[in-house]
Each structure stands twice: as structure tokens, then as C-alpha cells.
Amino acid sequence: MSSEVYSISMCGRYALNASASQVIEQFQLVAEEEFRNSNRRYEKEVYPTKIEEVVARINDSNIFESKPWGVSKLPINGVPLKDQVNVATIEKLVTSPLWSKALKKHRLLIPATSYFEWKEVDKYTNEKYEIFSSSKEIFAMAGLNIIYEDSDKKIKDCFVIITTEANEKIKSIHHRQPALIEKQNYLHWLLDDSANPIELIRxxxxxEMDFSKLWTKSKKVKISGNEKQPFLF
Structure with missing residues (x-):
């Protein structure tokens, strides 16, 4: 098992800025009445390691399950992978033992209203963008439920987001983007008997996409003697 299969390739933040009722309706969730009638709105920005609700198919129903985002302490040839892995690239879904196993039986939907990317403009300047559906509606990122034994011999149950090549609009910011499942294919994606689930990913x-720049952060050059050192301001 090569660590190259699990390389990181998309900045890890997304948002679900919607009410409980909107999410329940969009994903046809079976939910407790208290939850269904709540005024809860989900948080603005979700980041890796955070425990978050994802949509799974359990006992013939779509339900919310809470799982941490990202695979950590993944053993590769007996050595734990240094970095946490938050995404699975579509190109490696079949060749990676970890991804291919989950693709067959443990597929999830991750509700979102936007996601975030950081663009390196030059050596001293970074920009943060929020990317969202042009219709401003909730969308579903394709996800995998990863169940594995970590390097500490503990059973972990988490999720990762599948990514694909970015379209021409998003390539100006980042070369990857989350893979989607269309609403009419939610059930097909969640069901174990889907013949070729990769065909459902788009x-x-x-x-369909738009974005806005949230901020620009620059570095100045601090001159100390004959040395020039960049620092953030």
C-alpha cells in the first residue's frame, strides 16, 4: 500500500449554512420530531477532524450519522501516515484498497452550501475563496465512510470527501473540486447494490458554480542587515 495513493489534494473546509428542515427535506431524512421542528441552523465553516453529520442509508432509511472528517494515523507498511487524509481522489477510487472497499459498501452524502479554497497568488500573497452553487441551494458532496484500524490498533469510523478535476472556472483558484451526487441519484449512491457507483459521480x-473572494493576505519583506525575511502583517 503506497502513501502516494493517499496524498492530500484539496483544501479542507466546507460550510452547511442551512436550517434543519431544509436539510431534512433535501435528503428525505428520517428524523426525530424534535429535530424536525427545531430552529437549528448548521455552522458556517466545517474543518477536518471535526465531528459532523453525514447522510447514510441504514435500515432502508436516509439518516444523519455523526462522524469525524478525515483519516488519521493510517498505517502504511507498518508506519503511520504523517498527514491526515481528508479526501479521496476519483482517480484512485478503484486502485486504493481503502477507498475501493468503502466505494463498494460504505458510501455517504455530505450536505454543503459552499466550500473554501486558498489560492497562492505569488510567493508573498494568498487569497481565500468561498465557492458555492450558482442557485445558492444545498448540494451533496460524494463521500466515503472509512472504517479501519489505526496505527494504535484502534478502530476508527470517519468520512472523506471524493474530489475530481476542477472545471475551467475553478481552475483559476485550485486544480481540484469536490465531486457531486445529483439529487435524483442520492438513493442510488447510498444503496449497496449500485452496479457501478463511479458512474453516479459528476x-x-x-x-453551476460561482465564487467570491473573502480576503487577501500579503507578506511584507522585513530588511534586517543584509537579509530580507518575509513576515505576515
């Missing part, structure tokens, strides 16, 4: 098209 990319946001050029017209």
Missing part, C-alpha cells in the same frame, strides 16, 4: 459544471 463534476460541477462551469455555469
Amino acid at each position: 463534476q460541477f459544471s462551469f455555469d
Whole structure:
């Protein structure tokens, strides 16, 4: 098992800025009445390691399950992988033993209203972008439920987001983007008997996505003697 299969390739933040009732309706969730009638709104920004609700198919029903985002302490040839892995690239879904096993039996939907990317403009300047559906609606990122034994011999139950190549609009910010499952294919994706689930995965098209720049952070050059050292301000 090669560590190259599990390389990280998309900045890890997304948002679900929607009410409980909106999420329940979108994903046809079976939910407790208290939850269904609550005024809860989900948080603005979700980051790796955080325990978050994902949509799973259990006992013939779509339900919310709470799982941490990201695979940590993954043993590769007996050595724990140094970095946490938050995404699975679509190109490696079949060749990776970890991803291919989950693809067959443990598929999830991750509700979102946007996700975030950081663009390196030059050596001294970074920009943060929020990327969202042009219709401003909730969308479903394709996800995998990963169950594994970590390097400490503990059983972990988490999720990762599947990514694909970015469309021409998003390539100006980042070369990858989350893979989507369309609403009419939610059930097919969640069911174990889908013949070829990869065929259900699709990319946001050029017209379906929009983005806004949230901030720009620059570095100045501090001159100390004959040395020039960049520092953030």
C-alpha cells in the first residue's frame, strides 16, 4: 500500500449554512420530531477532524450519522501516515484498497452550501475563496465512510470527501473540486447494490458554480542587515 495513493489534494473546509428542515427535506431524512421542528441552523465553516453529520442509508432509511472528517494515523507498511487524509481522489477510487472497499459498501452524502479554497497568488500573497452553487441551494458532496484500524490498533469510523478535476472556472483558484451526487441519484449512491457507483459521480459544471473572494493576505519583506525575511502583517 503506497502513501502516494493517499496524498492530500484539496483544501479542507466546507460550510452547511442551512436550517434543519431544509436539510431534512433535501435528503428525505428520517428524523426525530424534535429535530424536525427545531430552529437549528448548521455552522458556517466545517474543518477536518471535526465531528459532523453525514447522510447514510441504514435500515432502508436516509439518516444523519455523526462522524469525524478525515483519516488519521493510517498505517502504511507498518508506519503511520504523517498527514491526515481528508479526501479521496476519483482517480484512485478503484486502485486504493481503502477507498475501493468503502466505494463498494460504505458510501455517504455530505450536505454543503459552499466550500473554501486558498489560492497562492505569488510567493508573498494568498487569497481565500468561498465557492458555492450558482442557485445558492444545498448540494451533496460524494463521500466515503472509512472504517479501519489505526496505527494504535484502534478502530476508527470517519468520512472523506471524493474530489475530481476542477472545471475551467475553478481552475483559476485550485486544480481540484469536490465531486457531486445529483439529487435524483442520492438513493442510488447510498444503496449497496449500485452496479457501478463511479458512474453516479459528476463534476460541477462551469455555469453551476460561482465564487467570491473573502480576503487577501500579503507578506511584507522585513530588511534586517543584509537579509530580507518575509513576515505576515
